Amino acid sequence: MRKSNRAAAGAAAWQAVQQAGSARPGAPTVWERASALPRMLGARIRGHYDGLSGSRLLLYVLGVVYVASPIDLVPELFVPFLGLADDVGVAVWLATSLMAESERFLHWERRDNYVQGHVVD
Template sequence: MMAKAARAAAAWRTYREVTKPGSPKLMTRLRAIPRMVGSVMRGNYAGMGKGKLALLGMGVVYLVSPIDVIPDFLMVIGVVDDFGVFLWLMASLLGESGRYVQHERGVIQARLEEG
């Protein structure tokens, strides 16, 4: 029951962050994910380390993999663990990509101010 409340709280925090005035919107964040991954891999974005990126990648692999820690044939429990990973992954990706968009905006602003 506690994990269910934690997932709901994470989803609510993500929703509030995405809908906050002045914050990058959902589609902006989603489109920024490939750029963010590339920047992290090239070492051009210090806001997220390669370890965190690897952890997010493992979350994606877990979701698409036919092998589960808790098999889906156990119906409710098997689907709930996948859903929990999905919520964590989306909350993490949307949060990180929002910070990355803000970083990009700061870089662009600094370049404009330089001349």
Template sequence: MARARTLAYVGALGRAVRLATKPGGPTLGERAVAVPRLVAAVRSGEYTGTSLGKLGLVAAGAAYVVSPVDLLPESVLGVLGVADDAMVLGWVATTLVEETEKFLEWEKQQGRGPGRGPTVPSDVVG
């Protein structure tokens, strides 16, 4: 059961990587710099595509993966100890890619994002 679940999360991680690197889509760098804007837009209530709770869980999951403290230590449980990290990492990566995908699309529809500052109405003189 744990092995099947781990394989499912590894598959989810693979799908997240494919989505994050699809041709014509946002780069990993664009996604990374969008995260602070995403958090700010959710906090201000402008963007309602996700919640602060979900973003908090993503941050907690990332902290868990890099933390030396582990609920299922690898030194005691071997492969099962690695499986919990793999599951959390798969969920964090998938969720982060999906949320940044939706947010960047929302920014595009709103005419926002980097390089899309306010415009001044004017006429073109030729």
């Protein structure tokens, strides 16, 4: 993917995340959800959090690889609009899906009194 297309995909993903976060009052902020991602991954790897399936995690990794990769399924050279649309689509799906998943993780942390890797008594 060309640099300008990567920027367009990133901008579209950021806009989708911002709109999703502002839609519900009382929902965690974008920053809270983004900062929960490393904790969520760590809890998943340690086996504490089972809300994120292995197949879902694999899809996220593949999405990151696809957006970061210079190789596209639909090259911009042959079909410019579709070439950009697939990149934007994957970036938006990835961003919104990760933000929703991290919000579920934050609810799990609060519900189970599990905060930043430590059980609270």
